[in-house]
Amino acid sequence: MSKELVNAIADMREEDALRIVREMVESDSDPMTILDAAREAMAVVGQRYEEGTYFLPELMLAGEMLGQITEIVKPALAKAPEVTRYGKVVIGTVQGDIHDIGKNIVTFMLDVNGFAVLDLGVDVPPQKFVEAIRDFQPQVVGLSGFLTLAFDTMKETVDAIKEAGLRDGVKIMIGGGQVNEEIKAYTGADAYGRDAMAGVSLAKQWVGAK
Amino acid sequence: MQIIGEKINGTRKRVAQAIMERDSAFIQDLAIRQAEAGAAWLDVNAGTHPNREPDDLIWLVETIQPVVKVPLCLDSANPQALAAAIQVVQQTPMINSISGEPSRLEGILPLVAKHSCPVIALAMDERGIPETCEQRMAVVHKVMEATRAAGVPDEKVYVDPLAMTLATNTQAALITLDTIHAIRREFPNVHLTIGLSNISFGLPARSYINRVFLTLALQAGLDSAIIDPLDREMKAVLIAAELVLGRDRHCLNYTRAYRAGVFGK
Numbered sequence: 248m249s250k251e252l253v254n255a256i257a258d259m260r261e262e263d264a265l266r267i268v269r270e271m272v273e274s275d276s277d278p279m280t281i282l283d284a285a286r287e288a289m290a291v292v293g294q295r296y297e298e299g300t301y302f303l304p305e306l307m308l309a310g311e312m313l314g315q316i317t318e319i320v321k322p323a324l325a326k327a328p329e330v331t332r333y334g335k336v337v338i339g340t341v342q343g344d345i346h347d348i349g350k351n352i353v354t355f356m357l358d359v360n361g362f363a364v365l366d367l368g369v370d371v372p373p374q375k376f377v378e379a380i381r382d383f384q385p386q387v388v389g390l391s392g393f394l395t396l397a398f399d400t401m402k403e404t405v406d407a408i409k410e411a412g413l414r415d416g417v418k419i420m421i422g423g424g425q426v427n428e429e430i431k432a433y434t435g436a437d438a439y440g441r442d443a444m445a446g447v448s449l450a451k452q453w454v455g456a457k
Numbered sequence: 458m459q460i461i462g463e464k465i466n467g468t469r470k471r472v473a474q475a476i477m478e479r480d481s482a483f484i485q486d487l488a489i490r491q492a493e494a495g496a497a498w499l500d501v502n503a504g505t506h507p508n509r510e511p512d513d514l515i516w517l518v519e520t521i522q523p524v525v526k527v528p529l530c531l532d533s534a535n536p537q538a539l540a541a542a543i544q545v546v547q548q549t550p551m552i553n554s555i556s557g558e559p560s561r562l563e564g565i566l567p568l569v570a571k572h573s574c575p576v577i578a579l580a581m582d583e584r585g586i587p588e589t590c591e592q593r594m595a596v597v598h599k600v601m602e603a604t605r606a607a608g609v610p611d612e613k614v615y616v617d618p619l620a621m622t623l624a625t626n627t628q629a630a631l632i633t634l635d636t637i638h639a640i641r642r643e644f645p646n647v648h649l650t651i652g653l654s655n656i657s658f659g660l661p662a663r664s665y666i667n668r669v670f671l672t673l674a675l676q677a678g679l680d681s682a683i684i685d686p687l688d689r690e691m692k693a694v695l696i697a698a699e700l701v702l703g704r705d706r707h708c709l710n711y712t713r714a715y716r717a718g719v720f721g722k
Contacts, residue, residue: 303624303659345585348625348659369585383697396534425468425504433506 249284256288256312257295269315276345277287278323282439285316286359293359297444332363334454337379338389339367340423346393349423349443353389356443362387362450373400373407380413387450388417390436391450393424401434403415409435418453426447458699459681461530461551461650462496465517467504476503476513484517485524493523494686497553499525501542502532511541519547530577536564543572551575553677554617554656555604557582557596562603570607577615577650578604580636586619590635593618597640601647608651611646620651623666624659630670634677641678650681676702693720 248269253338292309295301303340338356340350347369357364362392367375380388388408390401401421408414419436426439437453440446464487467473475483491499499521501512510533513708518529522545530551539552541688552569554577569576578600580586580593587593597616604614618636621629633656635651656670657663668691671682675698684691696719700711714720 267618302661303622307625348622370583394511394534395506425470425473427473430506433508452688 249280252281253288253291256285256309256316257291259308261308261312264312265315265319268319272319272343278320281320282318285313289313289355289359293356296356297386297452302412303352306352310355316353324397329441333361333456334387335363335365335367335383336387336389336450337367337376337383337385338391339371339376339379340369341397341404342372344394344397345369346391346421346423349393350389350391352443353391353422353440353446356447357389358448359429360447360451361456362447371402376404377407377411377413380411380417383418385417386418386454389446389450390419390421391423392421395424397423398426398430398434401430401436405435418449420446420449438439458695458704459497459650460495460677460686460695461498461500461553461681461683462491462494462527462686463500463652463654463683464491464685464687465499465521465534466502467513468502470621473504476505476517479516481520484520488521488525491686492527494692496527496686497681498530499527500530500532500553500683501540502553507535507537509718510535510538514538514542515545518542522547534561534565536568537569537637539565543568543574549574551577553577554579555600556580557599559583561599565626566603566607566609568671569604570609573613575613575648576604576609577617579617580619586621588632590632590639592633593636594639594643597636598643601644610650611644614644615648615650616640616644617650617652620653620656620670622658622660623656630673634673637674637677637679648681649679650683651679652683654684664688664690667691671695671696675699689720696720 252267268281284413289309296306313326338350338354340347354364354366365377365379390404392401405419420438420440421434422440431439438449440449467476488499501517503510503517505513528548528550529546529555531539532538532553552574555565558580580597582596587596618633620633623629640649653671654667657666672694696711696714699705700708705711
């Protein structure tokens with residue numbers, strides 16, 4: 248059943264996937280088996296996206312399916328699912344910018360690659376990043392922005408993290424638009440990524456994951 | 458139909474490199490080819506960070522101006538960069554862009570009014586791009602109130618109803634088309650332009666989507682677009698669509714373009 252589920256999700260057969268999940272829940276399958284299958288399928292989707300076989304709509308649908316599956320499985324879960332994660336990432340589009348597609352792709356790819364990701368959304372003020380770092384305690388912070396004006400708020404955000412005394416505890420990566428070495432230096436971030444997989448590689452490298 | 462040539466944009470890798478290296482020949486070539494392909498305006502976007510954006514934008518303007526007669530469309534959200542570049546332009550530039558965002562209205566609209574520039578007005582505000590046609594129209598009303606109050610005539614405003622990618626919402630194009638209809642109805646004297654290619658972001662073989670969307674948008678009332686004038690297929694679709702829509706007297710634009718080799722059989 249769970250192999251069937253992996254394939255249904257990975258092949259974008261939404262109805263089949265949800266039917267299989269319901270059947271598994273009704274036949275008292277371990278909810279963790281279902282969630283593991285879903286995660287395995289997400290990794291396949293991420294892989295296909297990376298290869299250029301899948302595109303943005305498939306990522307969106309995969310995310311939707313995962314949400315629906317989690318909803319179905321939730322009542323059967325005695326406790327919150329425990330997942331082995333490489334590490335934690337706080338991510339958001341910085342204040343003054345509302346572009347979110349790139350950030351959402353990075354979030355998805357980090358998630359399927361084994362990171363716990365806290366997505367703060369768009370137009371996120373520096374202080375909100377600072378609070379999230381305190382509460383969530385990530386190893387990695389991702390600042391996203393497409394507009395050139397976002398580079399200023401990226402810098403302000405990095406400064407705010409520094410002022411809060413949290414800078415040494417996190418690695419900061421920036422992405423979006425035309426970020427480059429110069430922008431990285433300007434904002435005071437540790438690195439920049441040109442695409443979602445670059446972000447994943449950076450995060451993995453920083454937390455010492457393979 | 459006014460084409461705003463989109464190619465000189467620092468968010469494109471190769472252009473960013475040319476800006477950094479001050480490669481005038483590369484930029485001038487892009488300008489000349491777009492002008493020859495019939496662009497009515499050349500969009501100029503430095504795309505660099507705000508500290509150096511004024512210098513980069515001035516360099517772009519001074520590099521492009523000597524080689525083309527086409528006016529420029531200065532593209533930045535940064536009032537300082539726009540104010541600096543306006544000082545060096547020889548022909549009145551279009552400004553890209555204002556929106557319902559108070560900081561843009563306060564920072565950029567006075568420049569537009571002072572220099573009598575045409576201006577692109579985005580149907581969005583500080584909360585982002587509204588989901589529905591009604592909400593976008595509410596923003597357009599707010600922006601038009603501001604441009605009128607500043608003394609900018611409606612004919613100088615190019616409203617951009619905004620296209621979001623179909624990849625994340627398959628109703629996205631319909632929302633934009635509805636908004637174009639509504640703007641045409643409520644503000645008959647404004648121009649309507651659009652950054653067309655957003656519609657297909659994240660999808661493969663984007664040119665088919667872009668061309669169909671352009672055709673439908675023209676029918677809805679679009680009279681300008683921010684596109685790549687060097688895209689021959691797009692040009693062919695544009696000219697053919699205008700003919701089909703009764704905007705090409707005696708079919709002359711179409712037959713002339715054919716004779717000039719803009720498109721083939």
